[in-house]
Amino acid sequence: MPRVVSLFLPGWPIDRLRRSLGALAPPPDDRLVLVGREGSRRIVTAVSRPAEQAGLRVGMPLTKAHALLPDVLTMPADPVADAAALNRLALWALQHYAPIVAPDPPDGLVIDTTGADHLHGGEERMLTGLVNRLGASGIFARAAVADTWGAAHAAARFCADPVCIIAPGTTSDRVAPLPILGLRIPPDIVTGLHVLGFATIGDVLAVPRAPLVLRFGPLLGRRLDQLQGILSEPVDPLRDPELASVRKVFGEPIGAPETIARYTTALVHDLCLALEKRGLGARRLDLLFHRVDNSLQAIRVGTAQPVRDEKRLTRLLSDRIETIDPGFGIEIMDLTATLAEPLLLQQAVSSLIEEEQADIAGLVDVIANRIGARRLYRMAPVESDVPERSVHRVAPLAPDDGATWQGRWPRPARLLARPEPIEVMALLPDHPPGAFTWRGVRRLVKRADGPERIFGEWWKRDAELAAVRDYFQVEDASGERFWLFRSGNEQQAASGAGRWFLHGIFA
Numbered sequence: 001m002p003r004v005v006s007l008f009l010p011g012w013p014i015d016r017l018r019r020s021l022g023a024l025a026p027p028p029d030d031r032l033v034l035v036g037r038e039g040s041r042r043i044v045t046a047v048s049r050p051a052e053q054a055g056l057r058v059g060m061p062l063t064k065a066h067a068l069l070p071d072v073l074t075m076p077a078d079p080v081a082d083a084a085a086l087n088r089l090a091l092w093a094l095q096h097y098a099p100i101v102a103p104d105p106p107d108g109l110v111i112d113t114t115g116a117d118h119l120h121g122g123e124e125r126m127l128t129g130l131v132n133r134l135g136a137s138g139i140f141a142r143a144a145v146a147d148t149w150g151a152a153h154a155a156a157r158f159c160a161d162p163v164c165i166i167a168p169g170t171t172s173d174r175v176a177p178l179p180i181l182g183l184r185i186p187p188d189i190v191t192g193l194h195v196l197g198f199a200t201i202g203d204v205l206a207v208p209r210a211p212l213v214l215r216f217g218p219l220l221g222r223r224l225d226q227l228q229g230i231l232s233e234p235v236d237p238l239r240d241p242e243l244a245s246v247r248k249v250f251g252e253p254i255g256a257p258e259t260i261a262r263y264t265t266a267l268v269h270d271l272c273l274a275l276e277k278r279g280l281g282a283r284r285l286d287l288l289f290h291r292v293d294n295s296l297q298a299i300r301v302g303t304a305q306p307v308r309d310e311k312r313l314t315r316l317l318s319d320r321i322e323t324i325d326p327g328f329g330i331e332i333m334d335l336t337a338t339l340a341e342p343l344l345l346q347q348a349v350s351s352l353i354e355e356e357q358a359d360i361a362g363l364v365d366v367i368a369n370r371i372g373a374r375r376l377y378r379m380a381p382v383e384s385d386v387p388e389r390s391v392h393r394v395a396p397l398a399p400d401d402g403a404t405w406q407g408r409w410p411r412p413a414r415l416l417a418r419p420e421p422i423e424v425m426a427l428l429p430d431h432p433p434g435a436f437t438w439r440g441v442r443r444l445v446k447r448a449d450g451p452e453r454i455f456g457e458w459w460k461r462d463a464e465l466a467a468v469r470d471y472f473q474v475e476d477a478s479g480e481r482f483w484l485f486r487s488g489n490e491q492q493a494a495s496g497a498g499r500w501f502l503h504g505i506f507a
Contacts (some may be wrong), residue, residue: 001168003123004235005111006152007093007130008160009143012107013046013077015139016085026073034077035062045077081104084190090238097130099286099298100237108156110149112235115146116300119372127163138278149235150227151175154182154201172228183223189216201227234295237288244278245336246270253292253329260330261288261318267335268314281306281343287317289324290332297324302373304364304397306343310487312362316369339467364396386504387415409452410473412483412504419501422484432472436484438502443476454485468495473506479507 009015013034018025026032031051033044042062051072058067063073086103092100093109100112113126120126127143144155146166151174153163158178166174168197175182178201180193192215198204204212205224213221225231239245246267248391254260264287275282284305291299301316309401368376375391381404384390390411423437450472456464471485483504488496 001147002112002114003117003145003147003168004149004152005098005113005127005130005143006104006149006156007109007111008137008144008153009107009109009134010142011046011049012086012142013079013082013172014048016079016082019138020081020085030073031056031069031071032073032075033062033065035074036077036079043083044077063204079106085222087238091240094238094286095132095284097126099288099300099336099338101233102235104153108153110152110235111155111230112237112298112337113145114298118210119300119374121372121374123165124163127165131162136373140248144173148227148229149233150184150223153184154178154227158182172205175227176200182203183220183221183227185216187218189220192216211440232261232293232295238333243336243338244271244274244280244282244333244340248333249337250333252330253326253331255326255329257321260321260324260326260333264317264321264335265310265314267333268310268317271335271337272308272310272313274338275308275340275343278302278340279342280337282309282313282337282340283307283359284337284339285313285317286334286336286338288332288334288336289326289330290383291327292329293327295327297326297330299324300338301369302339302365303361304368304395305361306341307361307365308343312338312365316365319369333358368396372428384457386457387411389457391415408447410506411469412481413507414505416503416505419485419503420501424484424486424500424502430470431476433484433500434476436474436500436502438482443478443480443482445474446477447475449473451486466495 010023014032017034021113029050031054032048033056033092034046035042036045037043042414044056044058044060044062044065047056047058048463051069054069056069056072062074083105086105086109088107090101090103093111098111098113098116101111113123117123117126120129123145127145129142131143131174133254142156142160142162144152144157144164144166146152147168148171151166151171154175155166155178158181161172180190180198180201180203182201183204193204194497203359208359209221209224222231227232230287248267255261265289271282282303284302285298287299291297299317299320301320303316307313364376376396378396378398379391380394380398382390420438426433430451432450433445435442435444451470454469454471456467458465468489469485471483473481474484475481482502483506484500484502486498486500488498
């Protein structure tokens with residue numbers, strides 16, 4: 001089932017202008033409008049949120065805008081710069097989210113994320129992360145995902161807050177209450193439908209199609225069919241001519257997995273030659289399959305380091321061929337190095353001089369492309385006494401900076417995300433427990449070591465000025481070892497409530 005994301009940028013012209021001006025941009029609370037020309041008239045083409053709240057609207061003559069708001073700040077619109085910036089944003093989304101991305105002028109993007117959402121933690125996390133990353137850059141965005149481009153487009157503009165997920169198979173029910181403006185039809189057709197009493201997409205879907213097509217033309221019927229998935233609407237992917245790319249056009253469509261694998265090997269060979277001329281190595285490859293029914297299938301693979309090894313890249317792509325549905329045949333195959341970095345070749349060192357190190361980069365790439373790069377990481381130490389702050393995630397092949405955990409007390413192999421409360425029986429508050437109950441299971445303590453006292457980091461939060469924890473390593477009757485702590489020191493109330501928690505498990 002295809003899944004399409006529509007990204008809506010309601011304030012794109014103004015957000016783009018603010019980013020281009022940098023420190024010279026007007027303050028966000030200024031009432032700002034952009035002005036363009038429509039024939040001989042000067043009209044408002046974009047309004048900031050404060051100006052919109054004051055009653056100004058897109059399409060309003062500039063003279064009327066000045067009459068309503070005399071102190072409004074005006075700046076010239078630049079649609080050419082807006083379109084160029086939208087293309088650059090599409091290229092950014094291409095490198096970070098999915099292999100099929102295209103601008104949706106004048107204020108959006110469309111992204112075919114079929115089979116790619118699991119690499120970002122699922123659709124909800126993917127959309128939320130996309131919107132948040134743009135928001136951190138000063139670009140207000142809303143996003144929606146659905147089975148079709150038309151449904152996602154309508155939901156992003158009239159349903160998302162700031163994201164909307166339309167589950168597979170529920171398109172018609174979810175878009176029915178949305179305004180007919182979401183159908184991507186010209187304003188004159190929208191006006192005509194309003195005159196006839198239509199207000200929502202569901203109103204239009206509920207009536208016979210023929211009279212509407214006879215009155216408004218075939219575009220309305222086509223948009224309705226595309227919205228429901230009756231008529232396919234492939235996304236024409238954006239490609240940067242500066243990216244290393246190779247293509248194979250077939251005289252007769254192909255469909256057998258063995259044939260696809262053979263031509264994939266040939267394309268990888270040609271791409272590696274192109275990368276070698278530029279001194280680059282691939283970090284991300286996109287293999288697109290153009291089917292005879294005018295639809296697209298895609299494979300995306302990534303590497304932890306720049307790679308120009310034909311066998312390694314071919315294996316990564318070939319492992320994903322089984323996910324491709326050739327349909328009635330594939331007529332074009334495109335292979336693009338969407339992300340490439342300089343590749344510095346190193347001379348092999350003799351084993352007589354230096355011990356040979358195992359190269360696990362290939363294994364990391366295989367696992368990362370199966371489960372997602374975000375799920376593959378290793379832990380590195382951080383200079384902190386507080387256990388949950390003493391580690392952080394780094395890339396699997398990140399260089400070792402030599403940092404180590406300080407202190408003579410060992411740390412558990414598994415540290416819980418949050419300490420879990422336990423019930424404890426202890427002779428004295430500062431003695432190790434004789435027994436504890438965790439997750440409904442009572443455990444008798446046979447051996448214990450401690451306490452290790454850890455103080456809060458008062459320079460980070462005032463609440464930690466008096467915080468204290470006493471940690472104990474305990475072993476139960478079955479030989480399992482746990483890391484427990486008691487909060488507080490029984491003398492100061494601010495140091496902790498005196499409750500016991502389980503924080504880690506030793507290997």
